[in-house]
Amino acid sequence: MKYLRISNKGIINVEALTLLGASTKRGLNGKIGMFGSGNKYALAFLLRNGFEVSIYAGNEKIEIGTEKAQFRDNDFEVITINSTKTSITTEFGKDWKLWQAIRELYCNAIDEGHPSLEYVSDIGPVEDETHFYIRNRKEIASFVGDFDKYFSENRKVLFECKHGKILEKATEGFNLFRRGIKCFNSNKNSVYDYDLVNIDIDENRLVKYGWEVPSKIWNVIYQCTDKEIIKNILFNCSDSEYIECISSDFAVLNSELMSDEYIEILNEIKIAPKGLSGLLNIDEVGNTTVLPSLVFNQAKTKVSNDNLASKFKIYQNELYREIPMNELQISTLNKAKDFFKECNYDEPISYPISYAVFENKEVLGLANLEEKKIILSELCVSKGTQSVIETIIEEYVHLQYEVGDETRRFQDAVISEFVVMLKKKNAYLV
Numbered sequence: 218m219k220y221l222r223i224s225n226k227g228i229i230n231v232e233a234l235t236l237l238g239a240s241t242k243r244g245l246n247g248k249i250g251m252f253g254s255g256n257k258y259a260l261a262f263l264l265r266n267g268f269e270v271s272i273y274a275g276n277e278k279i280e281i282g283t284e285k286a287q288f289r290d291n292d293f294e295v296i297t298i299n300s301t302k303t304s305i306t307t308e309f310g311k312d313w314k315l316w317q318a319i320r321e322l323y324c325n326a327i328d329e330g331h332p333s334l335e336y337v338s339d340i341g342p343v344e345d346e347t348h349f350y351i352r353n354r355k356e357i358a359s360f361v362g363d364f365d366k367y368f369s370e371n372r373k374v375l376f377e378c379k380h381g382k383i384l385e386k387a388t389e390g391f392n393l394f395r396r397g398i399k400c401f402n403s404n405k406n407s408v409y410d411y412d413l414v415n416i417d418i419d420e421n422r423l424v425k426y427g428w429e430v431p432s433k434i435w436n437v438i439y440q441c442t443d444k445e446i447i448k449n450i451l452f453n454c455s456d457s458e459y460i461e462c463i464s465s466d467f468a469v470l471n472s473e474l475m476s477d478e479y480i481e482i483l484n485e486i487k488i489a490p491k492g493l494s495g496l497l498n499i500d501e502v503g504n505t506t507v508l509p510s511l512v513f514n515q516a517k518t519k520v521s522n523d524n525l526a527s528k529f530k531i532y533q534n535e536l537y538r539e540i541p542m543n544e545l546q547i548s549t550l551n552k553a554k555d556f557f558k559e560c561n562y563d564e565p566i567s568y569p570i571s572y573a574v575f576e577n578k579e580v581l582g583l584a585n586l587e588e589k590k591i592i593l594s595e596l597c598v599s600k601g602t603q604s605v606i607e608t609i610i611e612e613y614v615h616l617q618y619e620v621g622d623e624t625r626r627f628q629d630a631v632i633s634e635f636v637v638m639l640k641k642k643n644a645y646l647v
Contacts (some may be wrong), residue, residue, distance in 0.1 A: 219353040225326035255321035258310035261441035265307040269352035381413040431463035439474040455507040472515040489526035537573040553605040563615035584615035
């Protein structure tokens with residue numbers, strides 16, 4: 218007969234199987250456990266699902282059983298330890314899966330030291346060791362066969378920093394570990410697997426806030442010094458199939474973590490944001506690396522315009538690409554120009570005016586002081602002639618007086634321009 222044995226050095230205290238919340242490892246560096254409930258969850262799952270379990274604390278066998286109890290006309294199986302009733306029923310951890318139960322027992326073994334997980338033919342005591350035995354079933358064999366999905370100890374570490382590790386792929390799908398233990402379920406794939414030092418988990422030992430996962434992963438990627446790994450991630454991270462394709466509105470990345478090697482790679486390639494990748498022409502697609510918008514927005518601060526895909530520009534931290542207007546947009550702009558001419562106020566349209574798609578969809582326009590040009594956004598033109606007139610006036614003031622937005626100098630410039638216009642219209646005394 219075959220058993221799965223999970224063992225470690227040292228003798229388990231029987232109360233560790235009965236006291237909820239009693240953890241001596243909480244806050245200790247390098248320890249996995251923190252809640253003081255894991256082995257209770259594991260034991261409840263195994264008994265509820267009919268697994269045969271034996272536990273030895275050194276030379277002493279800990280007797281595990283159940284006893285029927287009633288609560289408000291409902292029947293329950295209460296777990297007994299050495300014939301003493303606990304307050305734990307087999308319904309505890311109702312949503313747990315087998316992999317979580319075995320994971321928990323093995324995590325405890327890791328924390329205690331000299332862990333082992335292996336098949337054996339016989340069960341029995343070993344002095345100064347704790348042994349959990351679970352009689353083999355096909356579900357157990359399936360778990361053991363997929364060991365590398367649940368624990369990272371056999372994985373090849375490709376890069377390591379204080380925030381975590383980048384691991385070589387060993388299985389399909391995305392595998393995320395916390396201190397070597399699986400902590401996240403996802404239907405995504407990934408370029409690599411990752412082992413994080415710290416990420417918030419719940420009492421099921423699973424990531425508490427899923428939106429944190431991409432941010433934590435990119436904190437590790439940013440620090441990577443292996444250029445081949447960096448390239449592989451950057452070349453694939455725009456694919457929404459991959460977890461590296463960060464899209465959460467709650468994600469926060471720290472560009473200060475970028476390694477010199479990461480920045481060097483950025484400056485060797487042409488980049489474009491995923492949100493504007495549809496503007497790339499056929500010739501550009503092949504030699505442009507498309508990045509998730511959040512990753513791109515941080516990357517663009519580390520490169521020059523030469524590293525942006527052709528015709529993409531960054532000015533005053535706004536990314537845009539100038540494109541030709543369609544007939545309706547040209548008609549709207551011409552109506553605005555006619556308005557200025559009718560008012561005998563041609564100055565605002567003395568500057569070149571172009572049209573662009575901006576990454577920031579709230580932008581109405583931009584004054585490029587370097588090119589002495591007014592640039593209107595698709596939002597501005599779509600709102601009609603008055604919006605175009607107002608935006609042209611605002612950007613004209615920026616160009617003519619070289620003042621920034623929302624400043625006292627801009628306010629003074631607007632007032633000055635208004636006075637100039639009045640004088641031109643019908644004033645003789647000033």
